[in-house]
Amino acid sequence: MKKLFSTLCLVSxxxxxxxxxxxxxxxxxxxxxVREAAINSDxxxxxxxxxxxxxxxxxxxxxxxxxxxxxxxxxxxxxxxDQVWIEPATFPHWRRYHESASIITPSEQPLHLxxxxxxxxxxxxxxxxxxxxxETLDELIASPEGSLxxxxxxxxxxxxxxxxxxxxxxxxxARNSGAVEAAKKGAIAYMMRSVxxxxxxxxxxxxxxxxxxxxxxxxTAVANPDADQLARLFxxxxxVQVKLNIQxxxxxxxxxxxVIGQFNGTQYPEQYVLIGGHLDSWDLGTGALDDGAGVALTxxxxxxxxDVKRPKRSxxxxxxxxxxxxxxxxxxxFKRHEKTLDNIVAAAESDFGADVVYGxxxxxxxxxxxxxxxxxxxxxxxNVKYIRKNTARGGPDLIPLKxxxxxxxxxLHQDGTDYFDYHHTADDxxxxxxxxxxxxxxxxxxxxxxxxxxAKTKISGx
Amino acid sequence: MKKLFSTLCLVSxxxxxxxxxxxxxxxxxxxxxVREAAINSDxxxxxxxxxxxxxxxxxxxxxxxxxxxxxxxxxxxxxxxDQVWIEPATFPHWRRYHESASIITPSEQPLHLxxxxxxxxxxxxxxxxxxxxxETLDELIASPEGSLxxxxxxxxxxxxxxxxxxxxxxxxxARNSGAVEAAKKGAIAYMMRSVxxxxxxxxxxxxxxxxxxxxxxxxTAVANPDADQLARLFxxxxxVQVKLNIQxxxxxxxxxxxVIGQFNGTQYPEQYVLIGGHLDSWDLGTGALDDGAGVALTxxxxxxxxDVKRPKRSxxxxxxxxxxxxxxxxxxxFKRHEKTLDNIVAAAESDFGADVVYGxxxxxxxxxxxxxxxxxxxxxxxNVKYIRKNTARGGPDLIPLKxxxxxxxxxLHQDGTDYFDYHHTADDxxxxxxxxxxxxxxxxxxxxxxxxxxAKTKISGx
Ligand SMILES: [Zn+2]
Ligand SMILES: [Zn+2]
Numbered sequence: 001m002k003k004l005f006s007t008l009c010l011v012s013x014x015x016x017x018x019x020x021x022x023x024x025x026x027x028x029x030x031x032x033x034v035r036e037a038a039i040n041s042d043x044x045x046x047x048x049x050x051x052x053x054x055x056x057x058x059x060x061x062x063x064x065x066x067x068x069x070x071x072x073x074x075x076x077x078x079x080x081x082d083q084v085w086i087e088p089a090t091f092p093h094w095r096r097y098h099e100s101a102s103i104i105t106p107s108e109q110p111l112h113l114x115x116x117x118x119x120x121x122x123x124x125x126x127x128x129x130x131x132x133x134x135e136t137l138d139e140l141i142a143s144p145e146g147s148l149x150x151x152x153x154x155x156x157x158x159x160x161x162x163x164x165x166x167x168x169x170x171x172x173x174a175r176n177s178g179a180v181e182a183a184k185k186g187a188i189a190y191m192m193r194s195v196x197x198x199x200x201x202x203x204x205x206x207x208x209x210x211x212x213x214x215x216x217x218x219x220t221a222v223a224n225p226d227a228d229q230l231a232r233l234f235x236x237x238x239x240v241q242v243k244l245n246i247q248x249x250x251x252x253x254x255x256x257x258x259v260i261g262q263f264n265g266t267q268y269p270e271q272y273v274l275i276g277g278h279l280d281s282w283d284l285g286t287g288a289l290d291d292g293a294g295v296a297l298t299x300x301x302x303x304x305x306x307d308v309k310r311p312k313r314s315x316x317x318x319x320x321x322x323x324x325x326x327x328x329x330x331x332x333x334f335k336r337h338e339k340t341l342d343n344i345v346a347a348a349e350s351d352f353g354a355d356v357v358y359g360x361x362x363x364x365x366x367x368x369x370x371x372x373x374x375x376x377x378x379x380x381x382x383n384v385k386y387i388r389k390n391t392a393r394g395g396p397d398l399i400p401l402k403x404x405x406x407x408x409x410x411x412l413h414q415d416g417t418d419y420f421d422y423h424h425t426a427d428d429x430x431x432x433x434x435x436x437x438x439x440x441x442x443x444x445x446x447x448x449x450x451x452x453x454x455a456k457t458k459i460s461g462x
Numbered sequence: 463m464k465k466l467f468s469t470l471c472l473v474s475x476x477x478x479x480x481x482x483x484x485x486x487x488x489x490x491x492x493x494x495x496v497r498e499a500a501i502n503s504d505x506x507x508x509x510x511x512x513x514x515x516x517x518x519x520x521x522x523x524x525x526x527x528x529x530x531x532x533x534x535x536x537x538x539x540x541x542x543x544d545q546v547w548i549e550p551a552t553f554p555h556w557r558r559y560h561e562s563a564s565i566i567t568p569s570e571q572p573l574h575l576x577x578x579x580x581x582x583x584x585x586x587x588x589x590x591x592x593x594x595x596x597e598t599l600d601e602l603i604a605s606p607e608g609s610l611x612x613x614x615x616x617x618x619x620x621x622x623x624x625x626x627x628x629x630x631x632x633x634x635x636a637r638n639s640g641a642v643e644a645a646k647k648g649a650i651a652y653m654m655r656s657v658x659x660x661x662x663x664x665x666x667x668x669x670x671x672x673x674x675x676x677x678x679x680x681x682t683a684v685a686n687p688d689a690d691q692l693a694r695l696f697x698x699x700x701x702v703q704v705k706l707n708i709q710x711x712x713x714x715x716x717x718x719x720x721v722i723g724q725f726n727g728t729q730y731p732e733q734y735v736l737i738g739g740h741l742d743s744w745d746l747g748t749g750a751l752d753d754g755a756g757v758a759l760t761x762x763x764x765x766x767x768x769d770v771k772r773p774k775r776s777x778x779x780x781x782x783x784x785x786x787x788x789x790x791x792x793x794x795x796f797k798r799h800e801k802t803l804d805n806i807v808a809a810a811e812s813d814f815g816a817d818v819v820y821g822x823x824x825x826x827x828x829x830x831x832x833x834x835x836x837x838x839x840x841x842x843x844x845n846v847k848y849i850r851k852n853t854a855r856g857g858p859d860l861i862p863l864k865x866x867x868x869x870x871x872x873x874l875h876q877d878g879t880d881y882f883d884y885h886h887t888a889d890d891x892x893x894x895x896x897x898x899x900x901x902x903x904x905x906x907x908x909x910x911x912x913x914x915x916x917a918k919t920k921i922s923g924x
Pocket of ligand 2: 752813
């Protein structure tokens with residue numbers, strides 16, 4: 001009956017009715033207080049500044065990664081979290097030592113390029129070979145057998161810019177499997193246009209893969225202006241020769257740690273809202289947008305809540321390890337906690353930079369929607385729209401959760417229009433984060449988290 | 463009487479009067495034809511694309527510099543210039559081989575940095591030392607004797623953004639003499655914030671100098687986000703240690719060539735309008751904005767004029783050599799032609815990127831002002847305003863001309879607001895040039911050059 005009434009009634013009527021049920025006026029007042037505190041606080045900025053400045057890049061397995069794990073525990077403790085602990089995660093430990101490249105013919109000029117994650121090295125002295133140009137991965141796949149023998153394959157696929165980053169998926173295919181497909185045709189190295197919307201000379205790194213039985217060849221991405229340069233040389237009919245030196249190392253299995261901080265719930269402490277980001281970053285930049293911002297703003301959001309109250313359920317901030325190398329921290333977390341995933345009443349990861357949150361979306365059972373609508377109402381003052389589709393997919397570290405359970409997943413959609421100008425490049429540094437936008441993100445996470453943790457109804461997944 | 467009448471009369475009356483005197487209706491019609499052709503042509507873009515793509519960086523003395531000299535002669539000939547020739551210029555030949563740097567404490571992270579032109583090398587194994595922070599060059603100069611012994615000095619002076627680039631002068635002081643002042647206090651290396659308005663991780667190179675009797679120490683500039691990072695570390699009270707490896711070489715005296723193309727005048731061929739840019743560039747980028755654009759648009763402007771007619775006087779395009787290392791081509795040119803500088807009826811260099819020309823300014827004798835006003839009238843349709851101050855300074859390669867004579871100098875002022883985002887960095891590449899804006903520049907140069915060459919009155923300097 002309650003549900004029928006809700007769907008028939010007008011918005012204002014629903015709100016006030018559910019309001020009375022899910023949240024007391026005092027609770028709503030507390031939410032407003034937290035929202036106000038978060039939007040005016042520089043706490044998330046301070047945390048982000050500390051992480052990106054005093055530690056910097058955090059490639060899993062490096063000394064800086066270890067420092068980041070120490071740093072995160074110390075931060076959680078300093079912020080007064082009730083519980084702080086770590087949980088191990090293993091991952092394939094890979095390192096970049098050197099990368100350099102030049103166009104040799106028709107004239108010598110440096111090529112801004114980076115090894116893709118997992119790439120093997122060239123011989124110590126590098127390699128020099130003619131380049132074969134393709135517009136797309138499919139074009140390369142369609143090339144004749146053996147046609148790339150002794151050559152360097154280059155794919156110039158151009159990523160589209162979009163608010164939701166929908167250009168990334170199509171572009172990333174060439175990063176995932178380009179080196180394999182090139183090697184199948186006999187190529188001795190692989191270059192691709194960066195999976196990036198930037199028009200600056202920063203090459204974009206990111207995970208890449210080999211396939212058993214196919215020769216592992218060095219896999220690289222060139223900065224977009226350099227990809228343009230190569231494309232122009234081909235257009236003008238030049239034979240293009242490139243020299244390439246990549247030195248990396250596969251160090252076998254490494255171990256890092258998910259770092260977890262929790263404010264305990266007062267009524268159902270075993271139930272919890274899971275928010276967080278990933279603590280690791282690629283080695284090129286300082287991981288400010290990816291994903292220092294997610295780390296900082298979820299830590300700060302939880303702290304702002306605790307300044308006002310401990311909600312009914314726990315607020316757990318999980319800083320995942322080794323996301324960039326393949327969600328290794330997330331896999332370990334959800335494996336370790338597989339028996340108690342029902343305790344997760346809401347899960348959201350911030351891992352899409354630090355531009356404004358423009359939309360709020362759930363992925364929950366129908367009887368949880370009244371709570372969701374109440375949360376949406378309290379997000380509205382932050383210019384966050386309620387997206388009613390109820391098909392939220394959450395951040396990458398929630399993929400293992402979605403794969404194993406029907407968990408209640410939430411998305412606080414960020415504007416990703418410019419995200420891929422910086423993502424996975426040396427240019428992902430603190431100055432790219434707008435302090436005002438970071439505050440808005442923090443406030444949105446604080447409101448969502450507090451309400452999901454403090455609602456009368458336990459939110460459950462579909 | 464003519465002059466008195468002009469100054470008393472209203473603008474429209476001046477214009478029509480002078481019009482009748484300086485340019486026939488047919489000439490004005492020809493100017494319009496050239497303007498129209500230039501604004502609709504992609505010739506300057508084609509030239510710029512060829513130079514920056516097929517040759518790329520053009521550091522004086524390199525193989526690419528030689529190729530550029532060949533390229534320029536071939537281009538001039540292909541464009542149908544009546545005369546094409548080269549004139550030698552010597553310069554101090556310097557090369558950059560390697561540069562790398564990291565922050566070591568409080569945590570290791572790469573530092574994006576570049577050697578300043580003329581910098582000496584570090585030892586092969588690099589140097590590692592504590593960094594001492596200064597906000598300004600004056601602050602460093604005021605530091606106690608011996609206070610930098612064994613240290614690396616760092617100046618964080620921040621360049622201002624301005625349409626006329628007026629932030630460059632104050633900022634460049636630390637590039638010119640920072641290493642000398644640091645060495646005087648005992649420093650073993652010098653780092654400065656880039657003379658740049660960029661917020662990307664590109665370090666800005668450029669000329670630097672040593673002083674006899676003062677130890678030559680490696681001189682470098684760090685990218686602005688890296689300078690911010692250093693500044694934050696100092697602000698937070700950290701002891702900052704940096705590792706630095708710079709490998710360069712002083713190769714003694716080198717020789718390059720000014721490349722000159724001329725369309726001969728029909729009536730006074732010995733008199734000429736001098737336009738041009740510099741053919742060399744720094745080695746980091748492809749010298750698209752600095753100064754491929756100036757080269758391309760002045761070559762194209764002359765060609766567009768010649769498509770319509772040969773003016774009374776010659777149009778000479780001078781592509782100066784080795785500007786970046788100290789105006790060596792310009793010094794050689796004006797020295798070589800010192801007896802005939804009176805033949806220059808107007809001189810303008812384009813060396814400030816490729817953003818729109820917003821203002822036109824002369825530096826001429828009073829009796830040449832009627833011609834100038836006529837030119838300004840024909841520039842107005844290109845949204846170029848007439849700046850009446852008559853104090854134009856022209857481009858850097860005209861400095862030796864101004865120093866030796868009262869030459870008639872012109873400035874086609876470009877919007878330089880964003881110029882220092884790219885100038886002297888690896889990011890100075892073709893994609894930073896807007897083809898529409900390049901056309902507007904080309905048209906402005908074509909109009910100015912044609913009219914100065916075809917006026918009844920010979921323009922002379924003050
Ligand atoms: Zn991420
Ligand atoms: Zn220049």
